[in-house]
Amino acid sequence: xxxxxxxxxxxxxxxxxxxxEVMAAEEPTREQILEMRMDYYIKYSSVTLPWYYLAAxxxxxxxxxxxxxxxxxxxxxxxxxxxxxxxxxxxxxxxNDIDITSIVLFDGNGADxxxxxxxxxxxxxxxxxxxxxxxxxxxxxxxxxxxxLKDYYxxxxxxxxxxTIAKIYKEFETINxxxxxxxxxxxxxxxxxxxxxxxxxxxxxxxxxGTDLFASHGVPVKSTTYGMVExxxxxxxGGWRIGIRDMHNNYHYYAHLANYNKGIKEGDxxxxxxxxxxxxxTGYGKKWTSGKFPPHLHYGIYKYNGRIEWAYxxxxxxxxxxxxxxxxxxxx
Ligand SMILES: [Zn+2]
Numbered sequence: 001x002x003x004x005x006x007x008x009x010x011x012x013x014x015x016x017x018x019x020x021e022v023m024a025a026e027e028p029t030r031e032q033i034l035e036m037r038m039d040y041y042i043k044y045s046s047v048t049l050p051w052y053y054l055a056a057x058x059x060x061x062x063x064x065x066x067x068x069x070x071x072x073x074x075x076x077x078x079x080x081x082x083x084x085x086x087x088x089x090x091x092x093x094x095x096n097d098i099d100i101t102s103i104v105l106f107d108g109n110g111a112d113x114x115x116x117x118x119x120x121x122x123x124x125x126x127x128x129x130x131x132x133x134x135x136x137x138x139x140x141x142x143x144x145x146x147x148x149l150k151d152y153y154x155x156x157x158x159x160x161x162x163x164t165i166a167k168i169y170k171e172f173e174t175i176n177x178x179x180x181x182x183x184x185x186x187x188x189x190x191x192x193x194x195x196x197x198x199x200x201x202x203x204x205x206x207x208x209x210g211t212d213l214f215a216s217h218g219v220p221v222k223s224t225t226y227g228m229v230e231x232x233x234x235x236x237x238g239g240w241r242i243g244i245r246d247m248h249n250n251y252h253y254y255a256h257l258a259n260y261n262k263g264i265k266e267g268d269x270x271x272x273x274x275x276x277x278x279x280x281x282t283g284y285g286k287k288w289t290s291g292k293f294p295p296h297l298h299y300g301i302y303k304y305n306g307r308i309e310w311a312y313x314x315x316x317x318x319x320x321x322x323x324x325x326x327x328x329x330x331x332x
Contacts, residue, residue: 034176036077040124041175044113044132048140054132055175056166056247057149060158063249064306080127082109087121087130109134153306161304164228165247171269177226177247181272182321183213183254183299184222184279186329190215196313209311210253210300211318217295219279221254223270224299224321232266238298239282239289244270251309255298256283258290 028036037058038051045051062079065071074081088097089106097103098118103110110119113129120126138148142163149159169175184190192213199208223244230251231243238255242264245251258280270276281295282288301314 031176033077038175040078040128043125044128046132046136049132049136050166050170052166052169053135053145054128055169056162057131057135059165059169059175059247060162060249063161063247063304067249067303067305076122076124076127078124078128080131082121082127082130087119155306157304157309158306160230161245161249164230164245167228168226168247168269172226172271179226179272180317180321180324181222181224182318182325183224183297184215184219186322186325188215188219190219192315192318194313194315196315210255210298211313211315212296212298213279213318214294214296215279217258217278217280220275221257221277221279221297223272223274223276224252224317225250226271227252227269229264229266229268229270229276232260232264234287235283236286236289237283239284240277240280241283242276244276249304251302251304253298253300253302255300256280256293256296258282258295 037055041051041055041058044054058078058080061074061081065073065079072081073079084092084095087108087110088095088103089108092102092106092108094102097106097108097110098120100110100112100117100119103119108119109130110121111126111130111133112119113125113127114123116123118126119130134152135145135148138144145166146159146163149162150156153159153162168177190213192211195208195210195212197207225244225246227244227246229242230245231241233241235241235255238253240257240259241253241255242257242260243251243253254276256279257277260277261275264270264274264276279295279297280290281293282290284292299314299318300311301317302309302311
């Protein structure tokens, strides 16, 4: 009798799990999507093509589709998409050709990853296979990868952005990296308000592209994201400043620092919350100029869309990160 009850209860548990699995399949969570994506990267990687190269190209494509109106947003688990010319061949009269024989005949690059006999750009396997084929032609080194990107995208900024994403993924061995941090520790006194577009005090007529966070001299400044240190050093406007590029095509700019965290250098991969420097009032003059204004952190975010980089208002993000950290602290 007991065994029967055990059997029934485990059966109902199985049925319950099964039905929730089915429900989950209809509306995949963010984690499930990331897992499916990672499966594609692993599947189409090889000894000479690491998964994080494929992942970086895919993430870059996703980033630009989110901010560009002239390119379609690809439906699917992966975002990589190819032009008609690239996929079917320049002289192919059938722009949506999925027939491998004629694609090959017209020198197209369309590929059949899921082995169903068609090279279909709506199929995630097919696009992943085509991209892995393309990148593999160049060879196994980072230099080869750069050459492949140069031939494909033609722009140095794009190559730099994709390499940064690849390095971040490689370092953390995951693509699940969407955590953020507020740039100042919450226990310090600080104040900030939306100053987007205000007139600036120095350097002619420039619009204020960022948020000023006022705090005492020496308060630690933290990276808000996962990213790579792209720029460090003196700038006549920003004083001692640091620029960090993340995997969403954003360049985070921290200015007027008193000094840097000595343990950090250009090319380093950071995570959110890592101390990068300390609040100061440097800038508005030649090297070491300081004290021309009250100490504060100037924080700006610039977005690269594959063509240009432009500043957007970081104030809403700062508010959100601050609130998230407050909440996390309370629940501890
Ligand atoms: Zn400022």
